Amino acid sequence: MAPYESDDSRSAEEADGRYSARRKAARYAVPVAVVGVAAATIGLVPALADSGDPDLPKITAQQLIDKIAQSDVQQLSGTVKISTDLGLPDLGGLTSGLTSGAAGGGSGSSADPSAKLTELASGTHTLRVAADGPDRQKVSLIESAAEYSLIHDGKDVWGYDSKSDEVFHGTAAQDGKKGEAPATPKDFADQALKSVDDTTSVTVDGTAQVAGRDAYKLVIKPKHASGTTVGAISIAVDSRTGLPLKFTLTPAGGGAAVVDAGFTRIDFAKPAAGTFDFTPPKGAKITEDKDAKAPRHSRASGAPQGGLAPGKGPFEGGEGMKVLGKGWNSVATFDTGAKGGIPSSSGKGDLNGFLGSLGDHVSGEFGKGTVFSTRLINALITDDGKVYVGTVTKDTLVKAADAGR
Known part of the structure; x- marks a missing residue:
C-alpha cells in the first residue's frame, strides 16, 4: 500500500481515482441522479457513539492503514445506527419514489433491495447486521411496526418487506471474488482510502471507544479545502481486529455530519446458522430478478455490498463517464x-x-x-x-x- 501522511507529515502517494469508469450515463433527471449517487455513496455505512478515550499504544497513520488492510473479520453480528443529513428538500415522498424507480431497474417490487436501500439517504435508521464468511450475510432495516430484510445465503439473495408482504429474489454475483461482510464500515473505509492521493492528508487523531471496543481514530481530509464540499472523513478502527467500527463524513461548510454511522453493538462470535435461512411467507408476492421490467446491470458492479443486492445503478447505460x-x-x-x-x-x-x-x-x-x-x-x-x-x-x-x- 502506498504511504500516507502520518503525524510526522509524510506525504501520500497517489492512489486509485475517486470515480469508477465502469459506471455509465443514464437518462435520469439530475435530482434523481444526485439522490442516487448520495445513496450509493452512503450505502450501508454503520454508525458509532464515542464514550471515552482509551489509553492505547502509539500508532502512525501508515501502521493503522496497514492494520485495516490486514483485517480479516469473517463472522460478526450487531446493531448499527445511521444518521444522514444531505440537506435534501422534503418532497413528500416524491424523491424516494423517483430514486426507487431509477435504482430498482423497473422491478416494481417494494422488496427490491436496490430501491429499498435508497431510504438510507436521509434521516436516522437502525440496522441489524450479521455475517458468516463471504457467502452468508444479513441486513435488516428496522422500521416502525415493520422490518425489511436482505439475506445473502450462497447463490441466493432474498429481500423481504414485511409491510407490503413482498419478496424479491435474485442471484448473488458469481465472479470468483471474495465477498465482504455486508453493512460494515470496512467496505466504505476501503473506498475512502482508495480516494487518497497527494492532495490528501491522513492522520491519527487520538482514540475512542465504540460499542464497547477500544479504537483508534483515522482522519482523512483534503489538504486544500477550496472547491470541495468534503470537510473530513473520520474512521474509528478497532484496536485489536483492525475492523473499522465507525464512519463519519463532515462537510466543508460546517454543521452536522452528512453521515454519522456506526456500530452501537458488535459481537465477533459465529452467528446462529438459522440467521440466514429464509422461506417466503405463504401468500407473499414474489418478484424474481429476471422478471424485472427493465434490463438489469451486472451485480458485480452495482451491488452496494460485494454483490449482495442486485440492482441498477443511477448512471448505468448510455455513454461512458x-x-x-x-x-x-x-x-x-x-x-x-x-x-x-x-x-x-x-x-x-x-x-x-x-x-x-x-x-x-x-x-x-x-x-x-x-x-x-x-x-x-x-x-x-x-x-x-x-x-x-x-x-x-x-x-x-x-x-x-x-x-x-
Missing part, C-alpha cells in the same frame, strides 16, 4: 443525450418543470444549465444534456463544464 480534474475536486461528466435540460417552468405543472424550479440556474462558456445541490454532492445539467456531478461546489462544477465543453 469521464472524470475531469484531480483529487477532491474531481468531477464526473457524461452525456444523457437529452437536449433542452430541465426547464424552470413548463407552464403545465409537469415534473421536469417542478424539479427545474428547485435548482439554481447558471451560465458560462458551456452555455446554460441548472445546478442541483445537497450538502455533499452537487450536479449540473446543461441545456444540451450534459451532466457534471461531484463532491464539489457549484463554482467548481461550472468551471468543469467550461473546461469540458
Whole structure:
C-alpha cells in the first residue's frame, strides 16, 4: 500500500481515482441522479457513539492503514445506527419514489433491495447486521411496526418487506471474488482510502471507544479545502481486529455530519446458522430478478455490498463517464443525450418543470444549465444534456463544464 501522511507529515502517494469508469450515463433527471449517487455513496455505512478515550499504544497513520488492510473479520453480528443529513428538500415522498424507480431497474417490487436501500439517504435508521464468511450475510432495516430484510445465503439473495408482504429474489454475483461482510464500515473505509492521493492528508487523531471496543481514530481530509464540499472523513478502527467500527463524513461548510454511522453493538462470535435461512411467507408476492421490467446491470458492479443486492445503478447505460480534474475536486461528466435540460417552468405543472424550479440556474462558456445541490454532492445539467456531478461546489462544477465543453 502506498504511504500516507502520518503525524510526522509524510506525504501520500497517489492512489486509485475517486470515480469508477465502469459506471455509465443514464437518462435520469439530475435530482434523481444526485439522490442516487448520495445513496450509493452512503450505502450501508454503520454508525458509532464515542464514550471515552482509551489509553492505547502509539500508532502512525501508515501502521493503522496497514492494520485495516490486514483485517480479516469473517463472522460478526450487531446493531448499527445511521444518521444522514444531505440537506435534501422534503418532497413528500416524491424523491424516494423517483430514486426507487431509477435504482430498482423497473422491478416494481417494494422488496427490491436496490430501491429499498435508497431510504438510507436521509434521516436516522437502525440496522441489524450479521455475517458468516463471504457467502452468508444479513441486513435488516428496522422500521416502525415493520422490518425489511436482505439475506445473502450462497447463490441466493432474498429481500423481504414485511409491510407490503413482498419478496424479491435474485442471484448473488458469481465472479470468483471474495465477498465482504455486508453493512460494515470496512467496505466504505476501503473506498475512502482508495480516494487518497497527494492532495490528501491522513492522520491519527487520538482514540475512542465504540460499542464497547477500544479504537483508534483515522482522519482523512483534503489538504486544500477550496472547491470541495468534503470537510473530513473520520474512521474509528478497532484496536485489536483492525475492523473499522465507525464512519463519519463532515462537510466543508460546517454543521452536522452528512453521515454519522456506526456500530452501537458488535459481537465477533459465529452467528446462529438459522440467521440466514429464509422461506417466503405463504401468500407473499414474489418478484424474481429476471422478471424485472427493465434490463438489469451486472451485480458485480452495482451491488452496494460485494454483490449482495442486485440492482441498477443511477448512471448505468448510455455513454461512458469521464472524470475531469484531480483529487477532491474531481468531477464526473457524461452525456444523457437529452437536449433542452430541465426547464424552470413548463407552464403545465409537469415534473421536469417542478424539479427545474428547485435548482439554481447558471451560465458560462458551456452555455446554460441548472445546478442541483445537497450538502455533499452537487450536479449540473446543461441545456444540451450534459451532466457534471461531484463532491464539489457549484463554482467548481461550472468551471468543469467550461473546461469540458
